[in-house]
Amino acid sequence: MAELSLPDLDPTSDRAVFRQIADHIRNAIERRLLAEGDKVPSEAQLMQHYGVARMTVRNALQVLQGEGLTVAEHGRGVFVRSHPPVRRLASDRFARHHRQSGKAAFIVETEGAGGKPSVDLIEVTEERPSAEVAEKLGITLEDLVVCRSRRYLINGQPVETARSYVPVEIARGTRIAEPDSGPGGIYARLEELGFQLDHFVEDIQSRMPLRDEARALKLAPGVPVFRLVRTAYTVDGRAVEVCDTVMSSDAYVLSYELPAR
Incomplete structure (x- = not known):
C-alpha cells in the first residue's frame, strides 16, 4: 500500500x-x-x-x-470509473445560432467540454405513437409519426439514447425522415420547412435503467439514468416534436439559469 x-x-x-x-x-x-x-x-x-x-x-x-x-x-x-464531463446548459443548447452554424445541441455541448461527439445506431421508422407522445403532439393514437432513434457517444463512450417523434405529415419525404438529417439537426430542418421554433418544455426524472438501456449505455451496476422528455413548440403554440432521451446520470451536469423576477 x-x-x-x-x-x-x-x-x-x-x-x-x-x-x-x-x-x-x-x-x-x-x-x-x-x-x-x-x-x-x-x-x-x-x-x-x-x-x-x-x-x-x-x-x-x-x-x-x-x-x-x-x-x-x-x-x-x-x-x-471515468465520467465524461458534459455540462448541459438549459438556457443555451438549443439557441438558434447553433443550428444556423450547422451544429446540433449535442455537438455544441460535447465540443464545449473538450470531447469528441459521435452518433450511431441510427434508425428511422414510421409508427403509431404512444399515448404519452400522442398527447404531447396533440394527435390521436391512430396517427403516424416519424421516429428517429439514435445513440450518442463521447470519445467513443455511449452516454445517451434518444428517440424523436415528428408527425408524419411534417416529416415524410423530408431529410427528417432520412438517417442523416443534415447540418443543425432536425430543428434546423423544421425551421427550413416553416415551423419556426419558439420554446421547449422538458420533463426530467431519475430512475434505474431498464435492461436494454443499461446494455446500450454500457452502464456499471447501480448507475441511474435521467429520462428527459422534451417537446418543441412553434411560435403559434403547435407541438412539432417530442424527444424521449435516456442519459447516463454520471455523464452530465444539468445546469439551469432561472430568472428571479
Whole structure:
C-alpha cells in the first residue's frame, strides 16, 4: 500500500468491516487521491493491509462498483470509473445560432467540454405513437409519426439514447425522415420547412435503467439514468416534436439559469 495510504480498520465501530473498507476507498476517490482511470489497490494488497479474507475485500469492491464509482476489467483489475464531463446548459443548447452554424445541441455541448461527439445506431421508422407522445403532439393514437432513434457517444463512450417523434405529415419525404438529417439537426430542418421554433418544455426524472438501456449505455451496476422528455413548440403554440432521451446520470451536469423576477 505504498502508493496509496489507507487508514486502518476501526475495531470499535459497529459498521461491517467490508463497508469500512469501501468507505476508505470511496473517500480516496472523492479526495482525488485515486483519480479517474486509476487502478484501485488489488485484492491481495487490500487483504494484506486490512488483514481480512478475500471475500471481505470482494464485498467491499462490489459496493463501490454498485455505486458506479469503479469498474472491473477482466484480467486487469478494478479502476476508478471515468465520467465524461458534459455540462448541459438549459438556457443555451438549443439557441438558434447553433443550428444556423450547422451544429446540433449535442455537438455544441460535447465540443464545449473538450470531447469528441459521435452518433450511431441510427434508425428511422414510421409508427403509431404512444399515448404519452400522442398527447404531447396533440394527435390521436391512430396517427403516424416519424421516429428517429439514435445513440450518442463521447470519445467513443455511449452516454445517451434518444428517440424523436415528428408527425408524419411534417416529416415524410423530408431529410427528417432520412438517417442523416443534415447540418443543425432536425430543428434546423423544421425551421427550413416553416415551423419556426419558439420554446421547449422538458420533463426530467431519475430512475434505474431498464435492461436494454443499461446494455446500450454500457452502464456499471447501480448507475441511474435521467429520462428527459422534451417537446418543441412553434411560435403559434403547435407541438412539432417530442424527444424521449435516456442519459447516463454520471455523464452530465444539468445546469439551469432561472430568472428571479
